[in-house]
Amino acid sequence: NAGVTQTPKFQVLKTGQSMTLQCAQDMNHEYMSWYRQDPGMGLRLIHYSVGAGITDQGEVPNGYNVSRSTTEDFPLRLLSAAPSQTSVYFCASSYVGTDTQYFGPGTRLTVL
Amino acid sequence: GQQLNQSPQSMFIQEGEDVSMNCTSSSIFNTWLWYKQDPGEGPVLLIALYKAGELTSNGRLTAQFGITRKDSFLNISASIPSDVGIYFCAGLPWGGADGLTFGKGTHLIIQP
Numbered sequence: 001n002a003g004v005t006q007t008p009k010f011q012v013l014k015t016g017q018s019m020t021l022q023c024a025q026d027m028n029h030e031y032m033s034w035y036r037q038d039p040g041m042g043l044r045l046i047h048y049s050v051g052a053g054i055t056d057q058g059e060v061p062n063g064y065n066v067s068r069s070t071t072e073d074f075p076l077r078l079l080s081a082a083p084s085q086t087s088v089y090f091c092a093s094s095y096v097g098t099d100t101q102y103f104g105p106g107t108r109l110t111v112l
Numbered sequence: 113g114q115q116l117n118q119s120p121q122s123m124f125i126q127e128g129e130d131v132s133m134n135c136t137s138s139s140i141f142n143t144w145l146w147y148k149q150d151p152g153e154g155p156v157l158l159i160a161l162y163k164a165g166e167l168t169s170n171g172r173l174t175a176q177f178g179i180t181r182k183d184s185f186l187n188i189s190a191s192i193p194s195d196v197g198i199y200f201c202a203g204l205p206w207g208g209a210d211g212l213t214f215g216k217g218t219h220l221i222i223q224p
Contacts (some may be wrong), residue, residue: 004154033211042118042200042216043155058211090154101212103154 004104010065012110013081021076021107023091024097030096032074036060036087037106044089050096058075081111118201118215124222125191133199134185141203144177144184145212148217149198158199159186188220196222 007022025032033048035058045058049068063085065077074093078085088108092101116136125131135144143162147155159170161184162175168175170183184203188195201215 035214040121040216042116042214043202043212044214045211059213073168091156098156100160103156105152107153 004091004093004102006089006104006107008107009105011107012112013078015082017081018077018079019081021078021089021091021109023074023076023104024072025073025074025091025093025102027093027102028071029093029102030071031101032068032075032091032093033058033101034064034066034076035090035092036085037090038087043045046076074084078109081109083111085109086111116201116203116213116215118218120218121216122219122221124223125189127179128194129191130186131188131191131195131220133201134183134217135201135203136183137203137213138182139205140181142206143204143215144175145202145204145215146173146175146184146186147200147202149200149217151197153182155200190223191220193222193224196220 004025030051034046037042037043044060046064047066049055055066088106090106091104094101116135116137119169145160149155159175164181165179166177172189198217198219200217202212
């Protein structure tokens with residue numbers, strides 16, 4: 001039981017490049033979400049999903065796309081990276097209707 | 113969106129001292145959560161609170177759900193070196209469909 005896994009752990013991009021941050025969970029959780037963490041800002045919700053085929057926007061969705069084709073995976077796409085997207089990204093999952101979200105180890109992204 | 117004010121931003125204490133931190137909100141939350149984040153890791157849930165006035169303990173940690181539903185506090189008694197980290201409060205509004213709202217964190221530093 002690996003819990004929530006994220007890849008890569010670190011990534012450096014140039015402005016305008018695209019990439020996908022991977023997130024997977026093996027706990028059969030319906031709810032998955034992406035947060036970004038910036039110094040002094042806490043964690044802010046980007047997108048979330050309550051099940052396969054269902055996604056919705058969080059507090060800071062601009063510049064990011066998500067999809068949920070399976071229960072296990074919830075990738076986050078940056079279509080055209082910008083320096084303002086330099087951050088640490090966390091994926092989390094839980095059962096719908098519960099508050100115990102399990103977080104992955106994070107992806108540290110730098111956009112030059 | 114909803115905002116949580118968490119204080120203090122950072123604390124420098126001696127080992128063995130008690131610690132107190134709190135979160136306040138402009139809106140009502142149905143659930144209050146307290147997380148701890150170690151360097152390079154994702155947040156880990158410490159305590160969950162579900163009822164106004166509820167007082168819950170987890171070892172040396174005690175947290176309370178404020179009567180107004182707009183605040184919560186976390187106490188750590190007799191701090192030890194492994195308590196070092198960033199502590200986040202998080203609130204879940206009624207229904208919880210929009211995910212957690214996080215405070216900006218309290219950075220706890222313990223001097224031996």
